[in-house]
Amino acid sequence: MSEPHGTPEQQPKQPLLWGRFSYLVLLVALAGLVLDQATKLWLVHGFGLAENGPVQLLPAVDIVLVWNRGISYGLFQQHSDLGRWLLAGLTVVVTVGLWVWSSRCHSRLVALSLALVIGGALGNGIDRLAFGAVVDFVHFHLGSFSWYVFNLADVWIVAGVAGLLYDSVRSGPNSAAK
Template identity: 85%
Template structure:
């Protein structure tokens, strides 16, 4: 068998939707999704944060209600139904791509990082579909400095991206090309 045939057949054997770490990715993403949605549901409907907030937890942390109609850091704010549905559709496409990537990954760290991003993306996507905006509620501030308001899904996404960056440099700068 020639090298071209070996490469071609090896490429065809890569899983598309379910791979070595898919169960781990599914479990971690679901746990992250449930924790994210449970906190949002409780704060919005159980505690009624809109009526009872903001709540000061620490001198530098408040629980507030912010409806984010954009993406990370409030970028690309969308105030129309078209914008809302475009962002929701983008979430579905990106999540599907991340899932396919996770089915092909060869390391547990990469799978965990992708699972965190998937869980966070789905959590924020559910908000966008249910409310037309993402529920953000954790607000860090020091003196007059105010950091952006975020939620657990955002924490999962950031942690996942840190994991992806770590994984990309773990075996050297050219390991992603292999």
């Protein structure tokens, strides 16, 4: 195990809000956010999914409208304004933490992964503020087996977490501490 050289005063300062990959993180997070919100707004207001759905795309994929008042997989359902605002506040805190992490990362994969999670979290957070619930619409099912209903923001979050997990396995257990 190598020790850092020099005193703490001689160590290079870690950036707090803007780092090597911050432009990448900002652009990817914004692109993911825009795609997520555009899709949701079109399905809810343009297509009128509540009035015209569900729509079968494939034998195992439907487009349906589900208002998720919880978090992933419908966990922690909140039916009060207090719960809604607590989840929105949690989204802000987590997003700020992920942004700070991204400003300090030294890997393009970690930056991209964090950008996807940030974009997805913001997309679902905006839904919570605008509608009181997250707009979910992609429904996978096989016969009577029904998998959960999700949206593009959820796809970004899952892809981002998968990238972070891959990086942690690829780089070793202590890579996050570097």
